[in-house]
């Protein structure tokens with residue numbers, strides 16, 4: 378049995394008396410690609426933030442490469458080792474880069490922090506990373522404000538790859554880009570995954586995108602997993618009413634927004650009475666309980 | 677007071693003379709009939725928002741405009757400011773791209789929604805009653821108490837509905853919707869669109885729907901204009917545009933859009949979108965076009981009609997994109 382790149386069990390987070398993430402479990406095989414989908418406020422970003430240590434879970438386990446990271450890291454070495462393993466790229470390419478730091482320095486920063494390299498080695502690795510994402514010398518010397526949104530996301534990806542992570546989390550990382558540029562970035566990400574074996578966690582509400590980038594899909598609704606499985610199967614035959622609603626919401630010929638609006642309200646009303654329960658015997662496709670390890674291993 | 681609801685002819689907008697002087701719209705022509713939903717699509721910086729704002733007479737500071745821009749036959753560009761204000765209050769409304777940036781955070785929702793009505797002389801009490809109905813119709817629960825709340829107490833999706841309610845308060849005949857759903861998730865987007873579609877049918881309102889999402893435009897609109905670098909490069913029925921795109925940029929956009937129903941992965945268009953000021957002589961798309969010929973960089977392609985489509989590409993007749 379191969380080790381998972383990422384394994385999450387019973388993750389939970391509350392803000393005051395609001396439960397943002399509730400009993401979320403899943404696993405990502407090395408080099409796999411999993412999409413976390415759900416409407417605004419469903420807990421996608423909160424889940425991602427717990428994985429990279431920006432938020433502390435109230436309960437649950439997170440294992441990366443088989444190592445547990447549920448407890449607060451003791452010491453700088455452990456903290457750095459954890460940071461190396463999972464990296465994240467955010468949605469807004471205009472906020473995520475320091476406006477005073479050149480592209481070259483921005484990519485060198487994690488190299489300096491995580492590895493002891495000679496300046497020459499560091500420059501070589503930096504250039505390799507920039508070339509990897511299709512940026513050249515001209516861009517390397519530039520400040521972020523001189524770059525387009527797509528170029529900024531390339532910088533963010535290069536920087537995230539600097540530590541050779543096992544998992545890269547992309548939180549709506551292409552949502553702010555023009556479609557012609559989004560497609561370029563998706564091509565690049567596919568190529569990087571093929572070449573380096575990094576695993577992806579796509580956070581998005583765009584199911585059409587998921588169809589083309591993710592092997593597996595996990596649907597969150599009000600902080601809970603309501604359906605999960607191979608992308609192809611889930612999109613072809615969604616079992617949970619919320620997954621069906623998400624699917625119908627994607628604009629296309631014959632799209633019926635009035636019906637979607639009505640379905641959405643009906644679903645919210647129905648689930649107010651009986652909230653989705655992650656561990657119940659709901660007729661969901663693979664209910665991601667504690668046996669997630671076996672299930673993924675069997676795929 | 678006759679003529680088309682909206683008719684824009686050869687609209688060119690240039691920024692003020694001096695250092696920043698540059699053109700941002702280059703001869704845009706488009707029209708919207710009563711009760712019609714028309715899409716305006718294109719990537720960021722192509723000039724969609726500038727086009728919409730010009731219809732309200734809102735040009736960038738010091739900018740000059742040529743061409744014509746008529747609403748019900750009246751030219752916006754030569755209109756008195758009094759008449760323009762009246763037009764904005766009664767006939768033409770706009771839903772702006774970013775609700776948080778365009779609703780005053782210090783004022784209550786009720787003030788925002790009733791603003792135009794009060795300016796038009798509607799008594800406060802009647803205006804508030806009407807505002808409550810409007811909030812209800814856009815799906816805000818407890819509309820009465822909502823009138824007394826402030827913008828920060830609403831999520832992005834809810835605030836966008838408040839803006840729609842405000843835009844509809846004057847009973848406009850023309851609605852300019854500038855990416856009204858770009859900041860929303862897909863289910864909320866569907867809800868907002870259902871509200872707009874219903875109101876359009878109920879009031880025979882014309883709508884110019886701006887988006888960079890071709891699938892969304894096709895699902896809502898009768899006709900679609902595609903904009904690139906400050907110019908319209910193609911105009912067609914929504915069906916025609918998908919079935920038989922005529923301009924290489926349109927087919928590039930279609931190929932780049934991830935599809936739920938297709939195994940074909942999205943393909944990028946090489947290069948990046950340019951603004952009109954950056955655009956070289958000849959066809960602005962030439963640097964990214966797979967079909968470019970030497971002649972393309974010499975003359976600017978003019979619009980021609982081919983099988984019911986308006987296309988500005990020198991090779992439109994020979995190229996078939998499937």
Ligand SMILES: Nc1ncnc2c1ncn2[C@@H]1O[C@H](COP(=O)(O)OP(=O)(O)OP(=O)(O)O)[C@@H](O)[C@H]1O
Nearest residue numbers: 392397415416417418419420421422423424582861
């Ligand atoms: N720091 C915080 N304090 C209080 N509540 C929070 C905080 N962060 C998130 N929440 C709440 O937790 C829930 C989940 O938020 P989260 O940001 O994870 O949603 P999301 O699925 O990423 O949504 P979106 O698609 O809008 O990005 C929401 O109800 C949100 O309001």
Ligand SMILES: Nc1ncnc2c1ncn2[C@@H]1O[C@H](COP(=O)(O)OP(=O)(O)O)[C@@H](O)[C@H]1O
Nearest residue numbers: 700719720721722723724725726727736737951
């Ligand atoms: N107020 C303004 N002052 C100067 N330039 C502007 C202003 N508004 C828009 N522009 C420029 O006009 C072009 C078109 O912008 P815009 O209409 O906002 O594009 P879109 O809405 O299609 O993304 C861009 O190059 C933009 O920088």
Ligand code: SF4
Nearest residue numbers: 959962965972989990
């Ligand atoms: S005019 Fe030439 S460069 Fe421009 S779109 Fe047509 S073929 Fe391409």
Ligand SMILES: [Mg+2]
Nearest residue numbers: 421422423548
């Ligand atoms: Mg989020």
Ligand SMILES: [Mg+2]
Nearest residue numbers: 724725773854
């Ligand atoms: Mg705009």
